[in-house]
Amino acid sequence: SGQELESLERAVRRSTVQCYALEGFYPESLSYLEEHYGLTYDEDLFFVDYKTVGANIYPDVTIIEKGAGK
Numbered sequence: 001s002g003q004e005l006e007s008l009e010r011a012v013r014r015s016t017v018q019c020y021a022l023e024g025f026y027p028e029s030l031s032y033l034e035e036h037y038g039l040t041y042d043e044d045l046f047f048v049d050y051k052t053v054g055a056n057i058y059p060d061v062t063i064i065e066k067g068a069g070k
Contacts, residue, residue, distance in 0.1 A: 005065050008041050012048070012061055015039045025055035 015037040030050040033039040049062040
């Protein structure tokens with residue numbers, strides 16, 4: 001649902017910024033956030049495209065709800 005998507009977007013943003021604040025760099029992968037910051041989401045419901053540009057540049061994150069538009 002839209003609320004779940006918004007919640008996941010907030011969680012990714014929060015953990016990404018928290019990593020930068022605590023460690024001085026943006027995480028290199030989504031799995032880093034899962035392992036070190038407890039990020040969890042339903043991979044059956046959402047596809048998360050996480051691309052890093054550099055350690056000091058906020059990553060390009062796209063979250064798509066699977067099955068949307070069916």
